[in-house]
Amino acid sequence: MTKGRxxxxxxxxxxxxxxxxxxxxxxxxxxxxxxxxxxxxVFLSYVLSFVYVGIYWTNHHHLFHATGxxxxxxxxxxxxxxxxxxxxPVVTAWVGDNPRAPWPAALYGVVLLLxxxxxxxxxxxxxxxxxxxSELARALGGKRKExxxxxxxxxxxxxxxxxxxxxxxxxxxxxxxxxxxDRRIEHALRTR
Amino acid sequence: MTKGRxxxxxxxxxxxxxxxxxxxxxxxxxxxxxxxxxxxxVFLSYVLSFVYVGIYWTNHHHLFHATGxxxxxxxxxxxxxxxxxxxxPVVTAWVGDNPRAPWPAALYGVVLLLxxxxxxxxxxxxxxxxxxxSELARALGGKRKExxxxxxxxxxxxxxxxxxxxxxxxxxxxxxxxxxxDRRIEHALRTR
Amino acid sequence: MTKGRxxxxxxxxxxxxxxxxxxxxxxxxxxxxxxxxxxxxVFLSYVLSFVYVGIYWTNHHHLFHATGxxxxxxxxxxxxxxxxxxxxPVVTAWVGDNPRAPWPAALYGVVLLLxxxxxxxxxxxxxxxxxxxSELARALGGKRKExxxxxxxxxxxxxxxxxxxxxxxxxxxxxxxxxxxDRRIEHALRTR
Amino acid sequence: MTKGRxxxxxxxxxxxxxxxxxxxxxxxxxxxxxxxxxxxxVFLSYVLSFVYVGIYWTNHHHLFHATGxxxxxxxxxxxxxxxxxxxxPVVTAWVGDNPRAPWPAALYGVVLLLxxxxxxxxxxxxxxxxxxxSELARALGGKRKExxxxxxxxxxxxxxxxxxxxxxxxxxxxxxxxxxxDRRIEHALRTR
Numbered sequence: 001m002t003k004g005r006x007x008x009x010x011x012x013x014x015x016x017x018x019x020x021x022x023x024x025x026x027x028x029x030x031x032x033x034x035x036x037x038x039x040x041x042v043f044l045s046y047v048l049s050f051v052y053v054g055i056y057w058t059n060h061h062h063l064f065h066a067t068g069x070x071x072x073x074x075x076x077x078x079x080x081x082x083x084x085x086x087x088x089p090v091v092t093a094w095v096g097d098n099p100r101a102p103w104p105a106a107l108y109g110v111v112l113l114l115x116x117x118x119x120x121x122x123x124x125x126x127x128x129x130x131x132x133x134s135e136l137a138r139a140l141g142g143k144r145k146e147x148x149x150x151x152x153x154x155x156x157x158x159x160x161x162x163x164x165x166x167x168x169x170x171x172x173x174x175x176x177x178x179x180x181x182d183r184r185i186e187h188a189l190r191t192r
Numbered sequence: 193m194t195k196g197r198x199x200x201x202x203x204x205x206x207x208x209x210x211x212x213x214x215x216x217x218x219x220x221x222x223x224x225x226x227x228x229x230x231x232x233x234v235f236l237s238y239v240l241s242f243v244y245v246g247i248y249w250t251n252h253h254h255l256f257h258a259t260g261x262x263x264x265x266x267x268x269x270x271x272x273x274x275x276x277x278x279x280x281p282v283v284t285a286w287v288g289d290n291p292r293a294p295w296p297a298a299l300y301g302v303v304l305l306l307x308x309x310x311x312x313x314x315x316x317x318x319x320x321x322x323x324x325x326s327e328l329a330r331a332l333g334g335k336r337k338e339x340x341x342x343x344x345x346x347x348x349x350x351x352x353x354x355x356x357x358x359x360x361x362x363x364x365x366x367x368x369x370x371x372x373x374d375r376r377i378e379h380a381l382r383t384r
Numbered sequence: 385m386t387k388g389r390x391x392x393x394x395x396x397x398x399x400x401x402x403x404x405x406x407x408x409x410x411x412x413x414x415x416x417x418x419x420x421x422x423x424x425x426v427f428l429s430y431v432l433s434f435v436y437v438g439i440y441w442t443n444h445h446h447l448f449h450a451t452g453x454x455x456x457x458x459x460x461x462x463x464x465x466x467x468x469x470x471x472x473p474v475v476t477a478w479v480g481d482n483p484r485a486p487w488p489a490a491l492y493g494v495v496l497l498l499x500x501x502x503x504x505x506x507x508x509x510x511x512x513x514x515x516x517x518s519e520l521a522r523a524l525g526g527k528r529k530e531x532x533x534x535x536x537x538x539x540x541x542x543x544x545x546x547x548x549x550x551x552x553x554x555x556x557x558x559x560x561x562x563x564x565x566d567r568r569i570e571h572a573l574r575t576r
Numbered sequence: 577m578t579k580g581r582x583x584x585x586x587x588x589x590x591x592x593x594x595x596x597x598x599x600x601x602x603x604x605x606x607x608x609x610x611x612x613x614x615x616x617x618v619f620l621s622y623v624l625s626f627v628y629v630g631i632y633w634t635n636h637h638h639l640f641h642a643t644g645x646x647x648x649x650x651x652x653x654x655x656x657x658x659x660x661x662x663x664x665p666v667v668t669a670w671v672g673d674n675p676r677a678p679w680p681a682a683l684y685g686v687v688l689l690l691x692x693x694x695x696x697x698x699x700x701x702x703x704x705x706x707x708x709x710s711e712l713a714r715a716l717g718g719k720r721k722e723x724x725x726x727x728x729x730x731x732x733x734x735x736x737x738x739x740x741x742x743x744x745x746x747x748x749x750x751x752x753x754x755x756x757x758d759r760r761i762e763h764a765l766r767t768r
Contacts, residue, residue, distance in 0.1 A: 005253050006253075009206065013210065015207075020211065020212075076250075079242075083242055086210075089214060094219050097223075103225050104223060
């Protein structure tokens with residue numbers, strides 16, 4: 001089975017997820033600069049979530065670029081990832097409306113954690129087809145970065161109850177480590 | 193006529209249908225955990241509908257993978273299926289808002305039934321081109337699963353007036369039987 | 385210049401236009417069957433507009449299937465058509481909310497007329513490249529159907545002020561004549 | 577790395593950006609012609625923004641048509657452009673609601689300026705791969721048009737505080753100079 005439509009469908013869902021968040025940036029009622037002030041936290045949470053969905057799109061692009069065929073389990077692992085990512089706009093809006101409350105910051109981390117786990121499952125489903133000795137398996141290696149991110153999300157969730165801003169900084173920090181697309185795959189492809 | 197654009201357009205519509213349902217997961221007004229409680233039935237109905245649209249996308253992927261060319265009647269049968277699926281977000285929201293009322297649960301089943309019938313028509317339109325002795329016709333076989341699902345939807349609609357939860361369990365049960373993508377086609381393709 | 389991205393972008397916009405209309409089918413506040421009654425005209429106008437956008441997608445599919453390369457003027461004629469079609473959801477919602485008022489029915493016809501004119505311009509821009517003696521030019525022929533539709537929209541607009549339902553029936557009638565995809569092109573392609 | 581998915585994802589995001597603006601064209605509450613009057617400025621700002629997003633899509637189409645491979649920095653420069661363009665619907669709605677206020681007109685210009693800068697960065701990221709002596713580099717030449725547009729946006733922002741309509745006319749004027757797709761690339765491709 002070819003991967004073309006899986007990529008097209010994922011591109012569609014990710015494009016919508018990344019764009020409907022902008023619907024939360026509701027037009028201010030006033031017409032002067034002060035009217036924009038309540039939008040600042042909503043805007044910042046939009047930026048962070050845009051970067052996260054962008055990271056997933058970039059890595060998705062890399063991962064499937066290095067993948068040949070797909071089967072039913074990859075289709076469903078991919079749908080599970082898209083489901084988790086579709087929850088990002090909801091928690092983004094909640095954090096944007098309540099930037100100083102612990103629960104929204106914690107739930108944002110829970111959704112990031114779910115996305116990270118779904119990504120892990122998707123990688124495993126693809127590797128199960130490619131085999132443990134495939135180029136892709138060697139390229140992905142020990143997955144240290146994935147493990148670190150999951151641990152950091154856990155810390156972020158806990159820190160939300162100490163201070164929400166701290167946990168949001170943790171999430172932003174993890175995003176920074178991922179902005180560079182998955183060099184391992186890119187490197188492996190180049191050396192081929 | 194090639195099938196490329198039909199697939200691209202269907203991917204677009206299904207990606208939007210599956211994603212706009214998340215707009216119904218309205219951000220709670222409070223900032224603590226209690227504020228999330230009214231979202232639970234809305235969330236559950238979202239999960240069920242996400243799975244159903246995912247099933248249709250997966251089976252659509254399989255069906256057209258095994259199809260060569262398309263004609264006008266396939267284009268319109270496909271548009272009819274997309275129309276029925278576009279009603280899923282509306283009934284999902286209604287069930288999510290009224291999880292204990294009989295009519296929303298019944299109408300949800302009616303929309304599932306319409307989608308099932310439109311799928312049946314689409315299969316027939318494709319088979320009419322491929323011919324009754326084609327590989328695809330043999331792969332789809334007696335369509336026992338399709339028939340069972342339609343009967344189950346009918347039961348679900350009737351049971352909504354006994355107890356809405358029961359009919360929602362029936363719908364979830366049918367979804368489970370479909371999560372496995374259409375193995376018949378996959379199998380037929382492999383043995384080729 | 386290749387036509388691939390023009391088709392992909394048009395598929396995206398048409399998929400969104402056809403699907404956001406369903407956002408107007410707002411979830412009824414009650415939970416019984418009576419709550420659905422005010423949705424009936426909204427639903428009917430959704431069906432008509434879905435069919436119209438479906439017709440344009442099908443004919444777009446046929447037209448570009450028979451087209452080789454595109455240039456800047458085709459890109460912009462196509463954007464003008466997409467702009468006109470993007471107004472369909474707005475007038476659909478207005479007609480759905482006011483099924484017995486003359487102005488919404490008339491404006492619906494005006495938008496259909498604009499779409500029809502934009503289609504005409506797009507056909508001309510494509511024919512200007514293909515040349516008057518091309519296969520496509522011969523396939524499209526005298527464009528009797530296009531001319532009739534434009535006249536019918538004009539009648540529909542006028543009749544809205546006599547009785548809105550009559551003009552809506554006229555629009556539905558024109559749609560019926562178009563549901564069959566453009567046989568002329570299909571026929572010309574087959575005889576090739 | 578191939579450019580196919582970057583184009584598909586960008587098409588998706590641009591299709592959504594260009595279409596969700598129509599959601600701001602809220603259905604008037606009345607049913608006569610007067611009910612449409614408050615929609616006039618909203619409609620005009622929609623037209624202008626549709627043209628701008630159309631320009632970016634057309635030029636994006638041209639730019640990547642002339643590009644071979646892409647790398648991580650192009651992916652992220654492209655995401656930055658999409659982010660800036662995703663802000664267009666927000667400022668469009670603000671201008672449409674407050675056509676005579678200086679701040680919305682100024683912020684509209686700021687977003688246009690950001691899009692222009694992101695475009696510049698994207699061109700540089702692509703040229704960095706293609707090399708300063710590539711065909712593309714020669715085709716893009718001195719970028720006089722880009723520089724003029726950025727200066728004009730700056731003027732537009734300043735003029736918003738003199739009279740908002742003047743700055744909106746400046747933005748519309750810049751759009752007119754861009755409606756012609758990037759002839760330099762088209763010309764360079766033809767002479768090849």
